[in-house]
Amino acid sequence: MCNFKGNRYYILVILNSKLLNWRFKTTSTNNHVSGDEVRALPIRRINFTTPQQERERLAAEAKRLYYEGLEKAGLNGGDRK
Known part of the structure; x- marks a missing residue:
């Protein structure tokens, strides 16, 4: 589980975006996504x-x-x- 306290749909949309998929493909050597790799993604909190x-x-x-x-x-x- 994660400790994200925001809207889970926000994270879902970002993780399913073509931009983050592209970024992940350019920075990863395999298709296994670790928690550290997800935490390293440039996802901002929006107020x-x-x-x-x-x-x-x-x-x-x-x-x-x-x-x-x-x-x-x-x-x-x-x-x-």
Whole structure:
């Protein structure tokens, strides 16, 4: 078990990110991930100062712009989740 006290979804998203997968592949010689290697990953704690409602509004806007960009590029923009 870990002693992480933040949102576990935050860690899950980061650990599943392509960027950290790339970083791990460039710094590791095998596919075994030790606790020390996970602790060495550059994962910051975030203390939000933006109110929850504003963060939700900004996230919705970012999602809208993302799908708009997919549609403009002709890249499966209609599959919104």
